[in-house]
Amino acid sequence: xxxxxxxxxxxxIATLLLAVPLGRYVAKVYGGQKVWTDLIFNPIERLFFKASxxxxxxxxxxxxxxxxxxxxxxIWFLWIMFCLLNQSWLPMNPDHNPNMTPDLALNTAxxxxxxxxxxxxxxxxxxSYFSQVFGLMFLQFVSAATGMAAAAVVFNALRDRTTEKLGxxxxxxxxxxxxxxxxxxxxxxVIHLFEGTPMTFKGxxxxxxxxxxxxxxSRGPVAAFVAIKHVGTNGGGFYGANSAHPLENPTYLxxxxxxxxQILIPFAMVFAFGFYCNKKRLAWIFWGxxxxxxxxxxxxxxxxxxxxNPYIAQMGISQPGGxxxxxxxxxxxxxxxxWSIATTVISTGSVNAMHDSFMPLSGMNMLLGMMINSFxxxxxxGFLNFFIYVILAVFIGGLMVxxxxxxxxxxxxxxxxKIAMIIAxxxxxLILVGxxxxxxxxxxxxxxxxxxxxxxxxxxxxxxxxxxxxxxxSEMLYQYTSSSANNGSGFEGLGDNxxxxxxxxxxxxxxxxxxxxxxPIAIAGxxxxxxxxxxxxxxxxxxxxxxxILVFAxxxxxxxxxxxxxxxLGPIAEWMKMPH
Amino acid sequence: xxxxxxxxxILTVICIxxxxxxxxxxxxxxxxxxxxxxxxxxxxxxxxxxxxENIGQKFTDDKYFWSRxxxxxxxxxxxxxxxxxxxxxxxxxxxxKRIDTFMTHNPGIKKAEIPSDMVTASGSGLDPHIxxxxxxxxxxxxxxxxxxxxxxxxxxxxxxxxxxxxGMGPERINVLKLNIDLDNIK
Numbered sequence: 001x002x003x004x005x006x007x008x009x010x011x012x013i014a015t016l017l018l019a020v021p022l023g024r025y026v027a028k029v030y031g032g033q034k035v036w037t038d039l040i041f042n043p044i045e046r047l048f049f050k051a052s053x054x055x056x057x058x059x060x061x062x063x064x065x066x067x068x069x070x071x072x073x074x075i076w077f078l079w080i081m082f083c084l085l086n087q088s089w090l091p092m093n094p095d096h097n098p099n100m101t102p103d104l105a106l107n108t109a110x111x112x113x114x115x116x117x118x119x120x121x122x123x124x125x126x127x128s129y130f131s132q133v134f135g136l137m138f139l140q141f142v143s144a145a146t147g148m149a150a151a152a153v154v155f156n157a158l159r160d161r162t163t164e165k166l167g168x169x170x171x172x173x174x175x176x177x178x179x180x181x182x183x184x185x186x187x188x189x190v191i192h193l194f195e196g197t198p199m200t201f202k203g204x205x206x207x208x209x210x211x212x213x214x215x216x217x218s219r220g221p222v223a224a225f226v227a228i229k230h231v232g233t234n235g236g237g238f239y240g241a242n243s244a245h246p247l248e249n250p251t252y253l254x255x256x257x258x259x260x261x262q263i264l265i266p267f268a269m270v271f272a273f274g275f276y277c278n279k280k281r282l283a284w285i286f287w288g289x290x291x292x293x294x295x296x297x298x299x300x301x302x303x304x305x306x307x308x309n310p311y312i313a314q315m316g317i318s319q320p321g322g323x324x325x326x327x328x329x330x331x332x333x334x335x336x337x338x339w340s341i342a343t344t345v346i347s348t349g350s351v352n353a354m355h356d357s358f359m360p361l362s363g364m365n366m367l368l369g370m371m372i373n374s375f376x377x378x379x380x381x382g383f384l385n386f387f388i389y390v391i392l393a394v395f396i397g398g399l400m401v402x403x404x405x406x407x408x409x410x411x412x413x414x415x416x417x418k419i420a421m422i423i424a425x426x427x428x429x430l431i432l433v434g435x436x437x438x439x440x441x442x443x444x445x446x447x448x449x450x451x452x453x454x455x456x457x458x459x460x461x462x463x464x465x466x467x468x469x470x471x472x473x474s475e476m477l478y479q480y481t482s483s484s485a486n487n488g489s490g491f492e493g494l495g496d497n498x499x500x501x502x503x504x505x506x507x508x509x510x511x512x513x514x515x516x517x518x519x520p521i522a523i524a525g526x527x528x529x530x531x532x533x534x535x536x537x538x539x540x541x542x543x544x545x546x547x548x549i550l551v552f553a554x555x556x557x558x559x560x561x562x563x564x565x566x567x568x569l570g571p572i573a574e575w576m577k578m579p580h
Numbered sequence: 581x582x583x584x585x586x587x588x589x590i591l592t593v594i595c596i597x598x599x600x601x602x603x604x605x606x607x608x609x610x611x612x613x614x615x616x617x618x619x620x621x622x623x624x625x626x627x628x629x630x631x632x633e634n635i636g637q638k639f640t641d642d643k644y645f646w647s648r649x650x651x652x653x654x655x656x657x658x659x660x661x662x663x664x665x666x667x668x669x670x671x672x673x674x675x676x677k678r679i680d681t682f683m684t685h686n687p688g689i690k691k692a693e694i695p696s697d698m699v700t701a702s703g704s705g706l707d708p709h710i711x712x713x714x715x716x717x718x719x720x721x722x723x724x725x726x727x728x729x730x731x732x733x734x735x736x737x738x739x740x741x742x743x744x745x746x747g748m749g750p751e752r753i754n755v756l757k758l759n760i761d762l763d764n765i766k
Contacts, residue, residue, distance in 0.1 A: 003749055006747060007749045052594065053590065054591065072591065122660070124658050133600050138595065141599045193611050196621040199610075204657055207629075210637060211638065211641050213638055217657070223618070224603060239659050240658055241703055244703030252744075252749035252750075311672055316692060317692065320695050321711055323696075325696075328702050328704060328707050354703045356665065359666055467664065468669075471665035471667065574665070578666075
C-alpha cells in the first residue's frame with residue numbers, strides 16, 4: 001500500500017481500537033463505578049470538593065445543572081479577560097509581548113471559553129507564557145470538560161426510567177478533567193517531549209544560520225499545551241502556524257499521535273453512551289452514521305489534494321507530492337487532507353496545513369463538516385448536536401410510518417420538537433446572516449471607520465480579503481461557519497484581527513456554544529421526567545440501520561437546503577472555473 | 581445562580597492550580613530527561629555551533645541546497661503560510677517567478693523535473709524538509725559551485741533520505757542537516 005495512505009488507515013483503525021475500551025471506562029466514570037484511577041484521584045477529588053463546599057453525591061435537576069454550568073463559565077470568562085488585558089506586567093513574559101486590545105481580548109476569551117479557539121492573534125507575539133498556561137491552557141481543560149459534563153447529564157436522562165435527578169454537574173465536570181482528559185494528556189505530552197516538542201519557560205533564542213543570516217526561534221511550554229489542545233478538541237495552537245509548526249508537530253509520529261488524540265474522545269463518547277445507557281447497538285449505529293459522513297467528506301478531499309493544482313500543472317512543472325502550497329513535506333498531501341476533514345467534522349480546528357490554500361472541493365468538504373457539525377463533533381457537544389438530529393429523525397420517521405414518535409421509551413412532543421428545531425436552524429441562521437453582512441460590506445467596499453483598518457491603514461472593507469473572487473467569499477463564509485461550529489480553524493488569509501471580525505464572531509460564538517448545550521439538556525431533562533413506555537410493536541425502532549439512514553438523510557437535507565446556495569457562490573464556483 | 585457562585589469560584593481556583601500549575605510542572609520535569617532538556621532538538625556543525633534541527637533555515641546561496649519558499653522568510657519568531665488560494669492570479673505570478681529563478685540558477689534542468697514543493701510555500705514557513713526530487717535536481721548546481729564530482733553530491737543526498745516511519749508517510753530530506761554535511765566534505 002502507498003505509505004501515505006497506510007499512514008491514515010493506521011491512524012483511523014488505531015483510534016477505533018482505543019476508543020471502545022475508553023468509552024467503557026468513561027461510562028464507568030460517569031456511572032460512579034470502580035475504575036483503576038480511583039486509587040490516585042479519589043483522595044484528590046475528595047479534597048477539591050471539600051474545599052469547594054460541593055457534595056458530589058447531591059443530584060441536580062436539569063435546570064440546576066445548567067445554572068451551575070453557566071455560573072462557572074462566567075467566572076472563567078472574567079479570569080481569562082484579566083489575564084489577556086494584563087499580560088504585559090504579569091509574570092512569565094520573557095518575550096515582552098504587550099497586552100491585547102480589548103476587542104481582541106474579548107474574541108480570544110470567548111473563543112477559548114466556548115472550546116472554539118479562533119485565534120485572531122499569533123501565539124509567538126500575541127500572548128505571554130502566563131496567558132498561554134494559566135489562561136488559555138486552563139480553558140482548554142475546563143471548556144472540554146464542560147461539554148463532556150453536559151453530555152453526561154444527557155446520558156443520565158436517557159436511561160430507561162422516570163426521574164428528575166440527573167447527577168451532579170460538578171462531579172461530572174471534575175471527573176472529566178481529572179480522570180479522562182488529564183491521563184490522556186500526560187501520555188500525549190510525554191510522547192511529544194521525546195519527538196522534539198519544547199517544554200521550557202525560556203524565551204526567544206537568537207542564532208546565526210549556516211548561511212550567515214540572523215534568526216530568532218520562539219520556544220515555550222509547548223508539549224503540555226499541544227496535548228490538551230487535541231485531547232479536548234480545542235485546536236488553539238501554541239504557535240501561529242498551529243500544528244504545521246515544526247516544533248508543535250515535529251514528526252510523522254507526533255502527527256499520528258495528535259490525530260488520534262483529537263478523534264479519540266469524540267469516538268469514545270458515542271461508545272460511552274452505549275455502555276452507560278445499555279444501548280450498545282444504538283451507539284454503533286450512531287458511530288456508523290458519523291463514519292459514513294466522515295468518509296464521504298474525506299475521500300474526495302484526499303483525491304483533490306493528491307491531484308494537485310491544475311493552474312500549477314499548466315505551468316509545466318511536476319506535482320509528485322500533490323498540492324503542496326501551505327503543506328509540510330513531513331506530513332505530505334494525504335495526511336494533511338485527512339487532518340483537514342477530521343479537524344472540521346470534530347470541532348478541533350487545529351491545522352497541520354493551511355486550509356486557505358487547499359483545492360476548492362476540499363475546502364467545501366471542510367465547510368460541510370462544520371455545517372453539519374455532528375459527524376463525531378467535539379468532545380461532548382458533538383454528541384449533543386447529534387442528539388438534536390436524532391430527535392428530528394424520530395419525529396419525521398414516526399410521522400412517515402404513522403407511529404408515535406418515541407425515543408428510548410419517552411414520547412417526543414411539541415415542546416421538545418420546538419427546542420430541537422430552534423437549535424437545528426439557529427446554526428445556519430448565524431452562519432448565513434454573518435456571511436451576508438460581511439460580504440455585503442466587502443462587495444460595496446464600505447468605509448468601516450473604527451471597525452476595520454488593513455495593514456496600510458485603509459478602512460475599506462474589501463481589504464480584509466487575502467484572495468479575490470469566489471475564494472474571497474469562501475474566506476468570509478468559512479470564518480462564520482468555523483465560529484458557529486465552535487471549530488476555530490480558518491481560511492487564515494482573512495484579516496480578522498480588527499473590531500468588526502473580533503466582535504461579530506464573538507457574538508456568533510456565544511450563541512452557538514450555549515444554545516446547543518442548553519437545548520439538548522432541556523430536551524433530555526423534559527424527556528427524563530416523562531413516563532417510561534416499554535417498547536411495543538407500535539414503537540419505531542431506533543437501533544436499526546434503517547433508522548441510521550434516516551438520521552443521515554435528515555442531516556443531509558437540512559445542510560443541503562440551508563447551505564447549498566452559499567457553497568455554490570464560493571467553493572463550487574471556484575471549482576467550476578478551474579481547468580479540468 | 582447565587583448559590584453556585586462560591587463553589588464555582590473555589591473550584592475554579594483549585595483547577596487553575598492543578599491543571600495550569602501541577603500538570604505543566606510535571607511535564608517540565610519529565611522534559612529534563614528528554615534530549616536538550618525540552619528546549620528543542622539541536623544539531624551541531626563541525627565548529628560546534630548549534631542549530632534547531634526541526635526549524636528550517638533560509639538557504640538562497642547557490643552553493644547550498646535551497647529550502648522551500650517561506651511565507652515568513654524563515655523568521656521563527658513567527659510562523660505561517662501564504663494563505664493564497666489555488667487560483668489567485670498574484671500567487672500564480674509569484675510561482676511563475678520562482679520557477680524562472682530556479683531555472684536560471686540551475687541551467688540544464690528541464691522544467692518538468694521541478695517538483696512543486698520547491699516553488700510553493702509551506703504551512704509553517706519553517707519547513708525543515710524538501711522532497712527527494714527537489715534535492716536531486718539541485719545536485720548538478722551544487723557540484724559545479726563547489727567543484728565536486730556529481731556522484732559525490734548525489735551520494736550525500738541519498739544518504740540523507742529519511743525513509744517513511746514503519747512504512748508510513750512520505751520520504752523527505754532535512755535541508756539543514758544536508759547542508760551541514762555538505763560543508764564537511766573536504
